[in-house]
Each structure stands twice: as structure tokens, then as C-alpha cells.
Amino acid sequence: MPTKGDPVTIKKYANRRLYNTGTSTYVTLEDLSEMVKRGEEFTVQDAKSGDDITHSVLTQIIFELENKNGQTMLPISFLRQLIGFYGDQMQMIVPSFLEQSMLAFSKEQERFRDQINANFGKTPMGMMSMPPMKVIEEQTRRNMEMFQNAMRMFTSFPAATTQPDPAESRPKPSGDDLSELKEQMAAMQRKLDAINK
Numbered sequence: 113m114p115t116k117g118d119p120v121t122i123k124k125y126a127n128r129r130l131y132n133t134g135t136s137t138y139v140t141l142e143d144l145s146e147m148v149k150r151g152e153e154f155t156v157q158d159a160k161s162g163d164d165i166t167h168s169v170l171t172q173i174i175f176e177l178e179n180k181n182g183q184t185m186l187p188i189s190f191l192r193q194l195i196g197f198y199g200d201q202m203q204m205i206v207p208s209f210l211e212q213s214m215l216a217f218s219k220e221q222e223r224f225r226d227q228i229n230a231n232f233g234k235t236p237m238g239m240m241s242m243p244p245m246k247v248i249e250e251q252t253r254r255n256m257e258m259f260q261n262a263m264r265m266f267t268s269f270p271a272a273t274t275q276p277d278p279a280e281s282r283p284k285p286s287g288d289d290l291s292e293l294k295e296q297m298a299a300m301q302r303k304l305d306a307i308n309k
Contacts, residue, residue, distance in 0.1 A: 119153035124165060130156070145173050213258075220255060 120134035122144065132139045132154075147154055148170075156169040177183050197206050 119155050120147075122154050122156045122169075123159040124156055124169065125159045130169075131159070141169070141173050141176055144169065145177065148173070216258060217255070220258060 120132060122139065123131045123133060125131065130139045130141070130144070131137070132143075134154075144154070144156075154166075155164055156166045157163065158165050174186075178186060194206075197203050
């Protein structure tokens with residue numbers, strides 16, 4: 113039995129069965145998914161070789177969840193970009209970048225829950241005279257901003273590694289084009305300002 117705080121060892125047998133050594137019971141991928149959601153630490157070992165196969169089992173859980181109806185979380189564009197990084201010189205920094213992005217996102221979600229509890233206590237949403245739209249709108253805006261910044265950084269990697277094609281010449285925007293772009297940006301800023309008020 114693991115001591116309190118130690119990760120539980122899950123053994124995977126040749127017949128694909130998973131055995132939780134902490135509870136002395138067989139478990140499924142769904143059980144492991146629930147353990148993750150509850151914040152329970154575990155490692156998965158191949159029962160025969162003793163190799164740590166936690167990564168492949170967690171990936172398998174994501175694959176199973178992504179195939180459930182209505183549970184898709186990973187956009188196709190993100191998956192294509194991720195696949196593109198395998199074997200690329202940037203592959204080494206992608207895992208730590210994704211890890212830091214997810215940590216920041218989790219902290220924001222926790223802050224959002226705290227803010228909802230502080231503002232509305234345990235009052236059920238249906239009993240409020242007015243829904244907490246301001247709080248939700250602010251949190252949504254912050255989450256989208258963080259996600260866009262992360263995606264901007266993420267998509268900027270290939271651009272830094274690809275050499276521009278000298279045969280490809282792009283026409284420089286004219287003064288009219290720049291004026292039009294500036295006006296569009298100003299209009300978007302006015303809309304954002306109106307939403308934030």
C-alpha cells in the first residue's frame with residue numbers, strides 16, 4: 113500500500129486489464145479519468161516489464177474522451193499544429209509551453225470560481241434576480257485573451273523556423289490599404305470598449 117501522498121501504482125497486464133494496487137481492484141480507463149479529475153496521483157506500470165507507461169495510458173484516455181459524442185475539446189487546427197511539431201527543432205519546448213499554458217488556465221478557472229463564490233455565495237443561480245453576467249463576461253474575455261495569446265505564440269514558432277521564399281514577392285500595402293486597416297482596428301477597439309462597459 114502506498115503511503116498517503118504517494119502516487120498509486122496501476123499495473124497493466126497483457127490482457128489490457130488495469131489493476132489498482134491501492135484499492136486492490138481492477139479499474140477501467142474511465143475510472144482512471146475520474147481519478148485524474150479528483151486530483152489523485154497515479155503511475156501506470158507494465159505488469160511484466162515494470163516500465164512506466166503512464167504517458168501512453170493518459171493519451172489513450174484523451175483519445176477515448178475525444179471520441180465521445182459532444183466532448184471534443186481539441187480543435188483540428190490545434191491537432192494539425194501539434195502533429196507538425198513532432199520531429200521539428202521546436203519539439204523540445206512545446207511540452208513545457210503547453211504545461212505552463214494549462215497551469216495558467218487552471219489558475220484563472222480557480223480565480224473565477226472564487227470570484228463567483230465571493231460575489232454570489234451559495235445562492236442558486238435560478239434564485240438570483242439578475243444572472244452574474246458581468247463576472248462571466250469578464251472571465252470569458254480573460255480566458256479568450258489568454259487562449260489567443262497562447263495560440264499566437266504557438267503559431268509563431270513555424271514562422272521563425274521557415275525561411276522566406278525569395279521567389280515569392282508580396283506587394284506592400286498601399287496607403288489606402290493601411291488607412292482601411294487602421295479604421296477597421298479602431299472600429300473593433302470601439303466595439304471591445306463598448307462590451308467592457
